[in-house]
Amino acid sequence: MEKIVVQGGDNRLVGSVTIEGAKNAVLPLLAATILASKGKTVLQNVPILSDVFTMNQVVRGLNAKVNFDEEAHVVEVDATGDITEEAPYKYVSKMRASIVVLGPILARVGHAKVSMPGGCTIGSRPIDLHLKGLEAMGAKITQTAGYIEAKAERLHGAHIYMDFPSVGATQNLMMAATLADGVTMIENAAREPEIVDLAILLNEMGAKVKGAGTETITVTGVEELHGTTHNVVQDRIEAGTFLVAAAMTGGDVLVRDAVWEHNRPLISKLLEMGVEVTEESEGIRVRSQLENLKAVHVKTLPHPGFPTDMQAQFTALMTVAKGESTMVETVFENRFQHLEEMRRMGLHSEIIRDTARIVGGQALQGAEVLSTDLRASAALILTGLVAQGETVVGKLVHLDRGYYRFHEKLAQLGAKIQRIEANDEEE
Numbered sequence: 001m002e003k004i005v006v007q008g009g010d011n012r013l014v015g016s017v018t019i020e021g022a023k024n025a026v027l028p029l030l031a032a033t034i035l036a037s038k039g040k041t042v043l044q045n046v047p048i049l050s051d052v053f054t055m056n057q058v059v060r061g062l063n064a065k066v067n068f069d070e071e072a073h074v075v076e077v078d079a080t081g082d083i084t085e086e087a088p089y090k091y092v093s094k095m096r097a098s099i100v101v102l103g104p105i106l107a108r109v110g111h112a113k114v115s116m117p118g119g120c121t122i123g124s125r126p127i128d129l130h131l132k133g134l135e136a137m138g139a140k141i142t143q144t145a146g147y148i149e150a151k152a153e154r155l156h157g158a159h160i161y162m163d164f165p166s167v168g169a170t171q172n173l174m175m176a177a178t179l180a181d182g183v184t185m186i187e188n189a190a191r192e193p194e195i196v197d198l199a200i201l202l203n204e205m206g207a208k209v210k211g212a213g214t215e216t217i218t219v220t221g222v223e224e225l226h227g228t229t230h231n232v233v234q235d236r237i238e239a240g241t242f243l244v245a246a247a248m249t250g251g252d253v254l255v256r257d258a259v260w261e262h263n264r265p266l267i268s269k270l271l272e273m274g275v276e277v278t279e280e281s282e283g284i285r286v287r288s289q290l291e292n293l294k295a296v297h298v299k300t301l302p303h304p305g306f307p308t309d310m311q312a313q314f315t316a317l318m319t320v321a322k323g324e325s326t327m328v329e330t331v332f333e334n335r336f337q338h339l340e341e342m343r344r345m346g347l348h349s350e351i352i353r354d355t356a357r358i359v360g361g362q363a364l365q366g367a368e369v370l371s372t373d374l375r376a377s378a379a380l381i382l383t384g385l386v387a388q389g390e391t392v393v394g395k396l397v398h399l400d401r402g403y404y405r406f407h408e409k410l411a412q413l414g415a416k417i418q419r420i421e422a423n424d425e426e427e
Contacts, residue, residue, distance in 0.1 A: 001423065004399075004407050006384030006391045007416035008366050013251035013385075015413045019239045019258055019283075021045035021073065021232035023052070023402045024309075025194040027097040028171040029201050029232060030055045033077035034062060034104040035178060036205055039227030043075045046232055050400045054095045061088035062105065078227075083108050089115040089146075095401075099127055099148075100168055103176030106139060106150045113149045129169035133160045137173075137180055157182030157221060165190040165302045170217070171198055177219035178207040186217040192303040193262045197233040204228040236262040237309045238403060239284065241378050243267075244310070245410065246286040247275045247293070248317045249385055253413060258284040265306045269314070272296050273321055295323030295360055300331050312338045312379035319347055320386055321360040328355045338376035341369040345387050366391040371398040378403060385415055394422070 026046055033041040046052060048070050056066045056075065064079040085105060092098040092115040105112035131141050131148070136158040139150045157180050162169060170190040175198075177184035189195070191213050199212030205228050208220040239258035246253035247270055260267070260279045267277050267284070274292040278285045295318070300308040308331035318325040319342070329335050336356050339349050344367040348359035366389035371377030377399035384391030393399075396419075399406060407419045 001394075001421070002396050002419055003422040004381055004393045004396060004417060004419050006366070006381060006393070008384055008387040008389055008391055011249050011385040011415050013246050013249045013253050013410070013413040013415060016254040016256055017242050017409050017413060018256040019234050019242070020047035020404050022194060022197070022235035022237070023047055023049055024167070024192075024235075024237065025197045026052060026232045027055050028100045028175070028194070028198050029230065030059055030075065030077070031100040031104050032175055032198060032201055032205070034059065034064060034079050034083055034101065035108055035175060035225045036077075036079050036227045037108070037224050038080060040076055040078045041205070041227040042229040043077075044073065044229065044231045046073045046075045047235065048073070048404050049402060050397075051095055051097065051402065054091050055098060057091040058087055058098050058101060061091060062101070085109050085111045086113040087115060097168065099130060100171050100175070102130065102148065102150060103134065103172035106134065106152060107155055107176045107179040110153050111151050113147055116146050116148065127168070129162050129164065129166045130172045133162070133169060133173040133186070134176060136160050137176060137184065155180035157184045159185045159187070161187045162189065164188070165215075167192055167195065170195055174198060174202065174209060174212075174217060174219060177221060178202055178209070178225060179223075180219070180221040182221055184219045184221070186219070188215060189217045190302060191215065193233055193236060193259070201228070201230045204230055234259055234262075237307065237375075239263055240266045240307070240310045241313050241382075241403075242409070243270065243277070243284060243286050244313045244317045245382050245385070245413075247273070247288040248320050248382060250288050250290040251413070252285075252287045254280065254283055254285045256283040260284055265304060266310055266314075269296055269298055269306065273317070290320060293321040293360075295321050295325040297326045299328040302331065308332055308335065309375055311335060312375040313382060315339065315356060315358055316342075316379040316382040318358040318360050319362070319364060319383060323360060325358045325360055326355055327358065330354060337372035338379050341372065341376070341380055342383055344369055345383060345391065363388065365389055368392040368394070371395040374398045374402045378406065381406070381410070381417070385410075
């Protein structure tokens, strides 16, 4: 077992950092490769993350050939053989995002059996929107013994209105609709950049997808899809995490390859706090002076609102801003677990239902803390940068799901941080 140890205090981050391909994009892209009955699909700029290895195993379990060249950050998938209908439990159970194979398997084979997914323990995160949409397209769905089973000789187009703009449901329905008979319209669709990236891949494979990035996505079904080569979009959440890290340490950091438009909701709040943020040819640059940081009020919303996946990191930033900040979490319930760990470090905070009140500018002390989910792990490490003394962060299994060599990138910017073996940790 491993832990990350941070020596807090003087950790002003300076320099540049390069962002990986997006975890939240590559997982559905890998699922989409199942749809290609002709040719190989090559994904470039693939991040080396535990979730990617898990999804590769899911796709292999469906009888596709998967080769991951880690040095080149390239995954090649050959799904031209007979795709099996059942996604293997031992991999699907590990990761929430693996539910996105349901639509592609059903569209390609006419029958899909997928284990109920696992992953971060953030509230209930229901998948009813996925299932309702597939039923509208003609699928017969049953749930028994921990499995979701869907059957349809061929899906048909449908007019689907989603009660909530779920990213996963939008992706599942988009992929299923590519091989459906007729036109599918998805209203109140998710608009995240990762949705746009998936649509680009599908169209490169021969699909007819329009409107991705807007509230209404239209998919005209085709007979078959083929392989292609695609470059995975940059990870806006990793970029945002480093923008916040620079801001809360009074740093000066260029986040290379970060896309301004993808990070606009976060940038607007950084500017409101008093952080200097500029768009440069190579990425986004943050310059921060701690004495200028002001308290702000933030509410998470589906894109183009403030991303829930930046909520934990931004609450870490709030700890160094003068005054009382509030964070309202509207996307997932039970996503303030990291604040309980931060209280061990001296954080003054109060949680009332979906709102956290954070008193900034208080002296924080290093402590031993445990990651509660993926983004919480990053938030606790960032808090350790500004706390006095030593902070030890355990349960790194969460961190490795979404950040590649996070401690090394921080160290290159000047952070006093290391990753060590620790035999006393229980994961």
